[in-house]
Amino acid sequence: MQRVKEKAIELLRSGEVSRVLGWKTGEFFYDLTPAVFESVEEVEKGFVFSLFSGANLSKYLIAESKKEGKIAVFLKPCDSFSFVQLQKEHRIKRENIYAVGIQCDGMCDGESLRSAGCEGMTGVEDGESLTVHTLYGDQVIEKKEALLGKCQTCKSKRIVDFDELIGQQGEDVPSDRFAEVAKLEAMTPEERFAFWRTELSRCIRCNACRNVCPACSCEKCVFDNPVSGVQNKAVADSFEENMFHIIRAFHVTARCTDCGECSRVCPQNIPLHLLNRKFIKDINELYGDYQAGADFDSRPPLMDFRMDDPEPSVIYTRGGAAK
């Protein structure tokens, strides 16, 4: 963990980069937040890489890579998929970036620790299991219980693109990430509708999901654009409001790398990643396995045309059509 901070200092000191994109502590030790460091002093004072560095830094490169000078960025395997997808969409300037890949065993979540019963946390020690220091003494928690939702269904330990690696290069790992989607698919349309209405009813339209999503990187979002005509629809009634998430899922279809940031940042704990994952599962089933950001050459199935693409009538045989 310390090596990451050392690397940040080394890169700035040598003049290899003029800025470093990393994480700094927030109010508590477990609420790390992305930050840009411009000097060795700033890094020494504020840079943190810990079990709580779950935030995906890729999206910040859209703005940062267009600024003067080179910037170093630290990318966990899942972050590197977003990094590659953004490059494919010409959204970031790769030549201004020094990418340091970091191998990762899963990141933890302060919320999960709290729901596991840890109150007044002051620190955490990694190990076989986690030792949580609290105001009321130490508590031992299974790491599995403390993992971020997205880390529980980790799909790959492969760092797709990097200039330098800390730790070992990994491979794709088996994941049951579609199990939850399958549960939704097993519901009747009415049950599913009710499920999403309930979940989405909690949405406060804080836009955190959109702002954090590396695939949501438009110069101007359709929801902020008066010309698009959808802006004032969203506030018309609660159903239109809910459509925000459906439209957003459509917009990122086949570009979403399943980095899980949307659900991580949602203050209302809406399982937004399930919408995206449903699309990923559908695309895999209809067009063959496709992982956005896994390589530089493939084309997203919805931006591509092949003779053996399924005909639209496929929905009838899949039972997706309205009865």
Place this chain on the structure above:
Amino acid sequence: MQKIGVFVCWCGSNIAATVDVEAVSQALAQEPGVVFSTNYQYMCSQTGQDLIRDKIKEYGLTGVVVCSCSPRMHENTFRKTCEKAGLNPYMVEIANIREQCSWIHKDKAEATEKAIILGRAAIAKVQLNAPLQAGTSPVKKRALVIGGGIAGIQTALDIADAGFQVDIVEKKPTIGGKMTQIDKTFPTLDCAACILTPKMVDCAQNENIHIYAYSEVEAVKGFVGNFKVTIRKKARFVDTTKCTGCGLCTEKCPQKKVPNEFNLGLDNRRAIYIPFAQAVPKVATIDPDYCNMLKNGKCGVCAKVCGANAIDYKQQDELIEEEYGAIVAATGFNPIDLSKFNEFGYSQSPDVVSSLEFERLMNAAGPTGGTLLRPSDGKHPHTIVFVQCVGSRCDGGEKGKPYCSKICCMYTAKHAMLCREKYPDTDVYVFYIDVRTPGKNFDEFYRRAVEEYGVHYIKGMVGKVVPENGKLKVQASDLLDNRQLHIDADMVVLAAAIEPDKSARPLATMLTASMDTNDFFTEAHPKLRPVESPTAGIFLSGACQGPKDIPETVAQAGAAASKVIGLLSKDHLLCNPCTAQPDEMMCNGCSSCEKVCPYGAITYIDKEFRGPNRTTLLRRVAQVNPAVCQGCGACTVACMSGAMDLKGFSNRQIMAEVDAICK
């Protein structure tokens, strides 16, 4: 604010019988922006058009909504009317209250309500319409004909006759198609080869025609007047410029057991072959699936015997790029696969043959030299049973086709007649559902088969054919006599349904031409535009559009040619002004639109923009070439930021229509 006029058409009773047109025009008069609303019996008539013109002038209309038939029918009419009255033609919107409303509804109240809603959507759209100007694009004066059967040959000859260059792409080693395999033609019984081969030779000799035989269309880009086509010229392993067609190689080739597709596998050919004597081009082709030299490098006999030194075992497929102004699909048909029809014993006995196989057995150039012999034992058959509608007019089932294959009644009558004429000692039975003979001299022909040649026509279907002791036990029913029949036949001939060639479906996708559920190409209009595809610049010739016989095919081929000539004789075409237009301020530069554009109309540039605080930003943004853009709208859907818009069909206009409908 627009000043909109609404004109509701009765279309005689087509609309007015189901839609209360008065109520529609009154309701639409209340819509915002509408300053005039009326209804009239025939809006497309001169009086109707005059009405529109007068009201444009009287009210100073800035937008017009016509509630009438499909825009496919009369959009152009009304655009021209408005243009004459000084209004930009793209300020006209059509609300289709006929095909999408009156024709499909029975309840008048419902239909009227829907017509009002459709009118309201058109009004909402026209509010946002902007005047557009059409540009022009040049026409490449060269045509491509895909398929070298009689349809393709006739189309090519007619286009070439008018002085235009035309290329034929044929996937087989020779042009000629199905007609080369046919023995005699109904109803005149003249020899198919005798009337076809002069046309094949004409094609080869015509300096305006270039034949790409043994070639396939690989990719099609572009649009009417400017298609860019990639043609794959498959390796023949023979240099066509050197080969003299002497045929020595085809005699000396040691690989003698290759099923001869020209005779439908009824005999064998060599691995190097010329399909038949009159092939055009008459050059040899090596079949790579059977050639020992190509498969394992051992042989080389053909190269040794070839005096012209034409054999080239290293030949590769060649890709040719060519530009065309028009493309004609003439991909033809095939008989369906009969192996699924177990009840007729097609797979069990070689003496159960398809009608096309029967043609070969009767043909002088066929496997039996024109003497009708049973494939199983080479004996002369004495009792022959013909079964019609095998796989045709089948409803539902997976085996057959729902349509009538149209040609079977006539060729079966021909076969039966020829059998009786050549071999008067044979008994010939024809089992039919009905005999369909609507064609010039067709019924007379069929009557002759029955009355003069004594063919036994029996109304009823064959239930089962069982091979037994060298005979074929045919169980059938005679519906007129209401009795069961048992016939011991020597041969059974199945009139197989015909289906479009398998290459048609991928070709249609390349051409963006539409097809029906049976994979026949669909016409722009079934009655009024029968030889054009709905895709501009794509024309249809022959059985790829629907089952038809030779005279009909030739007539359609000529019609398609005349449409092509009409197109190629123009120097410029008016472009569609409804092209895509990016909003650079919103463009992410992600390239999604570029990837989905089928016409290559989108490029990207790095462009300077003003940033905050007097800074300059360099941003990658999309550019559309309006001369190349065809307004398909693929980019507008792909663009996630909504930066790409289609003029005349903007996202805002479509949303406004949806809102108006859902209001």
